[in-house]
Amino acid sequence: xxxxxxxxxxxxxxxxxxxxxxxxxxxxxxxxxxxxxxxxxxxxxxxxxxxxxxxxxxxxxxxxxxxxxxxxxxxxxxxxxxxxxxxxxxxxxxxxxxxxxxxxxxxxxxxxxxxxxxxx
Numbered sequence: 448x449x450x451x452x453x454x455x456x457x458x459x460x461x462x463x464x465x466x467x468x469x470x471x472x473x474x475x476x477x478x479x480x481x482x483x484x485x486x487x488x489x490x491x492x493x494x495x496x497x498x499x500x501x502x503x504x505x506x507x508x509x510x511x512x513x514x515x516x517x518x519x520x521x522x523x524x525x526x527x528x529x530x531x532x533x534x535x536x537x538x539x540x541x542x543x544x545x546x547x548x549x550x551x552x553x554x555x556x557x558x559x560x561x562x563x564x565x566x567x
Contacts (some may be wrong), residue, residue, distance in 0.1 A: 455486055483512055492517060493524040497535040499542050499551075500558055509545075530547055 452460065484492070495501045499563060503521065507514040528535065542548045552559060 454531060455523075458523065458527060458530075467481050468514065477479060483516075484510060488553070493515045493521045493528075495548075496521055497525070499540060500537065501542050505543075505545060508537045 492506050492510060495506050496503055503517050504514050507517040510517065525535075540551050542551055549559060
């Protein structure tokens with residue numbers, strides 16, 4: 448039975464296939480280490496960077512990942528969005544610091560989370 452892969456999973460499999468030198472997979476799809484950044488996290492990071500201009504170093508600090516890893520994930524999501532026919536248009540609000548991001552959120556009546564939800 449063939450499984451249907453999302454566009455993101457197809458892109459990841461293609462990259463892994465290329466890295467393996469087009470040799471067949473030795474493990475079942477979906478096995479292995481889970482990504483640190485979920486797809487939603489990657490999309491949010493991409494939007495923060497491309498829409499608001501927030502530097503990748505600051506975004507990496509928000510998600511507690513290395514800037515190099517975040518750069519790769521932003522590039523992957525940007526390519527996925529392009530393949531799907533979506534473009535990210537820059538906002539008139541450009542932010543360069545977390546304080547500016549908080550000020551922008553406060554100006555739009557968006558309250559920052561005071562309590563972090565944890566998975567059970």
